[in-house]
Amino acid sequence: MTKEPVKLLDDEGLTFLTCMQCGTCTGSCPSGRYTSLNTRRIVLSARRNKDVYHDKDLWMCTTCYQCQERCPRGINIVDGILALRTESVHMGLMLPDHRKVAGLVIEKGHAVPINDTNRDKRKKLGMDELPETVHKYPDALDQVKKLLIATGFVQLVKDTEGKEKEGGQ
Ligand code: SF4
Ligand code: SF4
Numbered sequence: 001m002t003k004e005p006v007k008l009l010d011d012e013g014l015t016f017l018t019c020m021q022c023g024t025c026t027g028s029c030p031s032g033r034y035t036s037l038n039t040r041r042i043v044l045s046a047r048r049n050k051d052v053y054h055d056k057d058l059w060m061c062t063t064c065y066q067c068q069e070r071c072p073r074g075i076n077i078v079d080g081i082l083a084l085r086t087e088s089v090h091m092g093l094m095l096p097d098h099r100k101v102a103g104l105v106i107e108k109g110h111a112v113p114i115n116d117t118n119r120d121k122r123k124k125l126g127m128d129e130l131p132e133t134v135h136k137y138p139d140a141l142d143q144v145k146k147l148l149i150a151t152g153f154v155q156l157v158k159d160t161e162g163k164e165k166e167g168g169q
Contacts, residue, residue, distance in 0.1 A: 003087065021043075041057075053093060092160040
């Protein structure tokens with residue numbers, strides 16, 4: 001059974017109830033400049049126990065933590081967003097693009113493909129051409145896959161497939 005947002009956050013040791021709606025989070029949010037994400041509104045909806053789980057903006061957060069760093073009330077905004085998002089996924093709600101990313105991680109062990117452009121950018125920055133991931137250590141892919149199965153991630157993605165339509169996302 002889905003928990004109400006306030007109860008869910010409380011169970012995670014988090015709360016949005018001390019928010020004073022100053023808007024610093026929204027003003028700090030890089031994603032909000034390019035998407036409909038309004039962090040202050042997400043916080044308000046959650047503290048009012050509204051159904052934030054179906055709010056697509058929940059998925060527009062890039063978890064950069066700019067808002068959390070600046071919140072004058074010290075609210076763990078991003079940790080709360082992640083907790084709400086996790087509940088949302090258990091309800092079967094995941095945006096198609098995020099489901100694609102999940103599929104990439106399950107199949108290739110990495111969400112960001114490495115291509116010539118990315119390799120060149122890394123070289124120009126003085127970094128190794130390949131990151132310290134399965135791109136560099138392809139033999140580790142089996143272990144990554146085992147971990148994804150052991151944590152229940154693979155099953156979760158499988159079980160929730162197609163539920164977006166039922167859930168309205
Ligand atoms: S910065 Fe903190 S107190 Fe201000 S609106 Fe955002 S969550 Fe609320
Ligand atoms: S962590 Fe998310 S909500 Fe906070 S500023 Fe970054 S993108 Fe915006």
